Amino acid sequence: MTAALSMQGVCKQYEDFRLQDIDLTLPTGQIMGLVGVNGAGKSTLLRLLMGLVRADRGEVEVFGQRLPEAQVAVKRDIGYASDDMRLYPGQTLRWHMDFIRGIYPGWDEAYAQDLVKRFDLKPQQKLGGTSHGQRVKALLLLMLARHPRLLLLDEPTTGLDPVARGEVLEALGYVLRDEERSVLFSSHNTADIEQLADSITFLHAGRIVASEDKETFLDRWRRVVCQGEPGDALRALPGLHSLRHSAPIVELKTGAYNDSLAATLATLGLMVTSVEPMSLEDIFVTTVRGGGKA
Amino acid sequence: MSWFATDAAMVRRLVLKDWQVYQKQLAGYVAGMLLALGLIGLGHSWAAGAGALLLLVLLVVVGSYSIQTLLLTERKQQNVPFIMSLPVTPMDVYWGKLLANLAIYLVPFTVVAGGMIAMVLSTPMPDGLVVWTVLIAAFLLTSFCVLLCVAISCSSEGWNIFTMIALMTLVGPFILWVTRSRQVGLDLEGESLVFGPVAIGLLAADVLVVVIAIGVTSWLHARKSSFL
Amino acid sequence: MTVGTRIHYMDNLRALAMLAGVVFHAALAHSPLLHSYWPTADTGSSEVVDVVAWFFHLFRMPLFFVVAGFFAALLVGRGGLAGLFHNRLARVGRPLIVFLPLVTISLRLLTLHAAETAGHPSPVLEWIRSHVQENGALPWSFSLAHLWFLWYLLLFTLLTWVGSTLELGRVGPWLAARPAWVIPLALPVLLAPALALVTVPWPAPESFLPALWALVYFGAHFALGYQLFHRPQWLDRLRPGLPAMLFGAVAAYAGLAWLQDAPSDGSVALWRHLIHAVLESYSAFWMTLASLLAGRRWLDGHSPAMRWLADGSYWVYLVHLPVLFAIQYELLDVAMVWPAKFAVSVAGTLAISFLSYAWCIRRTVFGRWLDGRRVTSTPITGAASEEAAGAPKKSHFYLPRNLRR
Structure with missing residues (x-):
């Protein structure tokens, strides 16, 4: 099975933080949960995989292409959402949908409409006047409706109330039935990861301390x-x-x-x-x- | 190191996106500009003065607010991660921002500056005023370009506000200097349209400053291989 | 109202408003009020001309801008704001760029020639003659001439974008929910200050610099037309008030004429001017509404003759002034009573303009360029409605004029 993403000996040094010796592989069709405390390096790892950050050392590849050199091609196939990502508050969801549709040829309008209903969103409402949960769901809709091959989700359920969280997880669960789609998602909420992930990676103080199949992992504890x-x-x-x-x-x-x-x-x-x-x-x-x- | 965007169509989309994000404010300014032109057309000296002042204020405000909205507020509102997640390179985003702001500013700028020049030439006003108008318009455009380049290159809100205020405070003294200074060689009351050596020198300096500002900013961005 | 509906009465009202402009400009040669300012001013004049011609002039342009606003809303409904901009640039901007130099140069040449040769020159021609004799040449004075309406149509297109972006259309439902008489009673008062900025009756805003009063005054009519497209039932609610509006409009105009003749002194001049503006505003607005109601009642059917007139009226209006001036300059030295001269000038201008339309424009590349669609002799009934309603385009069918401009 080809790897959706792989990191070999990756290091990234910041002033007060160091991500070091990261070796990670996610096979195609797998769902990997990334667990770690705040500041463990989860967001940096995901940004490396988006090509937003250049590694000081090591190799980062997504779909067999090196990053950040191939970031444009790779990002066409990645759906990325992070908890620090916000949509334009003065614009409507419909405006955002049209914007994304113009960029990604794979945009699925019927699926987008389906998600609008399932998430109970109002396309003509400006996002500035909606709740945090609605905005997160809007962001996920924009990402999911273009059917990316790889989802990189950085704390996608942070700040959501239980109902919204349930809706988001349900939608993700639906998406993840596609065996060609790979997912790497980080979360504070280990219950989410336990519910969705096939494998688990523990990140602590910039290092991977464990990365293996969920059943095996839970079995030895x-x-x-x-x-x-x-x-x-x-x-x-x-x-x-x-x-x-x-x-x-x-x-x-x-x-x-x-x-x-x-x-x-x-x-x-x-x-x-x-x-x-x-x-x-x-x-x-x-x-x-x-x-x-x- | 590449100085160019990888995808012109994507840059066009980013420009259009910024235009749409800024559209409401721009619509307000266009209405304000029509009001200002209408005041000038009333035929009273007080109305013409008020109209000209309103035009000047609107031009300054259009520029600083487009930078405020499309760069500083976008950063503050955390829209940048959304843009970075699109299939774009840092240079695509850079050119998108530069061109969007220039387009948004140049549309009202061209209308106002062109309208003022046309008004001077088509009315009994002395044609010498064209030189005065061109010098002030060029100064405003240069100020805008410098401010834009600083805002694109520097994420510090403090520095951006400082630059904005510094450049704005220069506008008044510059207008006063151009209006009063004999060195410029302007003949505001004259019927002939003559650009003297000082006026040409000032325009050349404007062009040079704009080229340097955009050149340095582009070089800084071309060195970046990733966004963060 | 749906975007595919054929709207005959608006098309016809627009044509009548334009053709009324030809008659009005012809009448000005015999207007005592403009005798000193109008280049073709004839020795024969009558106050009857002032009373009648200015009355129609009061509401023909407001009516025109209501119709323009109505069709702007229709175009937005069909193709969005981008569609409106595209259409206006092609149908309004392009003719303005092409015809403005042609019209201004031909008017200047005709006027200089008349100033040089006329045996009975008008005061304006006399002034030009003496100025040229003293200074050698007549300086250029830039003017939009009678094509100012095209410039304002472009400005209102821009303001449509402004209004749409700022969501000003939300005021429409609120206004529509008020009693029907509120707008006819309140709007003229609100518009009177704009009219008070200029002389009574209002002059043509011929400068490129937008005239504030014209932006406000004609802009309000344009906005009314825009709203009317979305709320045509509002007009129906006004129908019972038609006789009252007609009577009120004539009464206001009579009051205006009476006050114009009354002596004035400096201390009351401003108040008198304001009262003039209010009366002018009421008379014009009520006549505009009455015209709309009358048009909806009697002009809303298909008539081949009206259709032909409507098709040609745009071309006729664009070119009529040089033709009219050429005829009237020649008539200056003709011994004839003024009504005869007036009839000859109107008939001659309309004949030349319409014949040139029929022979050189309607079915030629110029017509396609001006109207954007080839016109053939194919019957229009049904086809136009079909295409306007969104049916697949057929190569030679008419597109209703109201969709084109």
């Missing part, structure tokens, strides 16, 4: 509750991210769970009382608190 006394050997256990002790209960969170863990813990004097899967949010928080090693 567990919250294990035991009884006993934790010793130094337990603290050195591979994959251990969190350890809490409230005698006689010991709670540990591991990113390297396997079926032999209970036996290993038993040799360390701990008796496992429960093993629970972890939500992505829990994993995210645990990873960040643990210093960023997933």
Whole structure:
């Protein structure tokens, strides 16, 4: 399967931030969720993939074309939306639709009208007088109605109320049925990523700390509750991210769970009382608190 | 490093987009200009003075507001990421902005300057006033080009406001100087239309300043291989 | 009103307003009011001319601009503002550029020749003769002549864009919701200050510099016509008031004529002028409305004769003044009573203008250039409506004039 995008050894240095050694590949038709705290480098990574930023080192390719050199050709096939992107408040949605339609030959007016209805938008209303949710939905409409092959979404649901967020996710879910379409989207809301993504990439302090298939990723994380006394050997256990002790209960969170863990813990004097899967949010928080090693 | 846009059709779309974004204000200015021309045509000296002043104010305001709306406000409103996401290069956007602002300014500028010159030539007013009109119009156009180039090159709102105010404060003294100074060699009351060496020198200086301003700005943008 | 509807009465009213202009300009040669200012002023004149000619002149141009506004709205409905601009530049801007030099040069040559040769020159010709004798030549004075209406049509096209962009059309529904008598009673008062800026009766705004009064006064009529296209039922609501408007218009004009003759002193001059302007405004506006109502009532059918006149009236109006001046300069030295001279000049001008239209313009490349569409002898009934309604174009069908200009 050809890669929709790939980054090899990419570095970008700013005055107070450094994105380093980024190796990332997104196969065609895959949906990748990008998770990271504010300032982790998610937006910079997405801007590199749009050709808006030139990498200091390494190679950035989208659809096999180098960026930023091929940014014009590549951007014809990318739908990009970021939380700092705003439409013209003095103009109507219809005006924006006509503007985009003039640029992209693949504009699908029937689909656009469908999205207008589904998002409950008013094409003749000036965007300045609409809610933030309406504006985000308008932005997504402009992007989706031209059927881009790759979607790069930087915090697309930030600031949306639950209803609007649900509508947006539903629309994205509909779009993502197309197996030829690839998506890389970042979000604070790990529930969104858990709901939509095929794979997950953790970014922390400018580095990728994990990037793999969602099921595999979630599968190796567990919250294990035991009884006993934790010793130094337990603290050195591979994959251990969190350890809490409230005698006689010991709670540990591991990113390297396997079926032999209970036996290993038993040799360390701990008796496992429960093993629970972890939500992505829990994993995210645990990873960040643990210093960023997933 | 390329000094040119990659896609002329895209630049045309960006220019048209800016024209549409600015259309409402421009419509207001056009109405104001017709009112000013109507005042001049009333035939009273006070009305002609008020009309000429209104035209001058409108010309200055059209320029500074187009820059304000199409560059500074666009940045403040975070419309730039939207434009950057389109299939454009930094030079496409640069030429789009430069040409859009020039077009928006040059339309009313040509109407007003051309109208004033036509009025001087077609009425009993002394033809010497044409030189005066051309010098002031050229100064306003040069000021606009400098302001535009600063606004395109520099994202600092403070510097842009400073440049705007500095150039605006120069307009009044320049008009006064051209009107009163004998060095310019103007014969405002004269029937003949003669551009003296000082007047030609001033016009040449205007052209030079415009060429340098646009040249430097284009060079700065041509060096950029990516937007950010 | 839909954009595909054929609107005979507007087409016909426009033609009548233009042809009335030919008669009016011919009458000015016998107007005591303009005797000192009109180049073809004849020795034979009558106050009857002033009373009648100026009465019709009061509302013929306001009526023309109402019709122009109406068709501007129709063009916007068909092709948007871009369509309006394209149409106006081709049908109004291009003729202005071509005909203005032709008209002004021919008028100048005719006038210089008359000043040199006329045995009974008008005061203007006498002045020119003495000026040329003293200074050797007559200086050029730039003027739009009778083509000023084309310039204002272009300005109003620009203002249509301004109004549309600033969404001024929103005032239309609000006004339409008021009682029908509000506009006929209020608008003349609001327009009177514009008329008060100039002499009574109003002069032709012949300068390239837009005249404020003309922008406001004719612009308001243009805007009314524009709104009328979208709200034709407003006119129907005025129908019961037609007799009152006709009576009021004549009464206001009579009052104006009476006041014009009354003696004045400096202290009341301004007030008197304002009252003149108000009376002029009422008379003109009510007659304009009455003409619209009458046109809708009696001119809204298809008549081949009216159609032919309507087709030719644009060309006739463009070229009539040099033709008229040529005839009237020749008549200066002819011993004839003024009504006969007037009849000859009108008949001669119309005959030459219409014949030139029939022979040289209507079915030639010039006609296509002027009107934008080839005209043949194919019957027009049905075809025009069909095409105007958006049916596929057929090579030789008429496009209704009202869609073309």
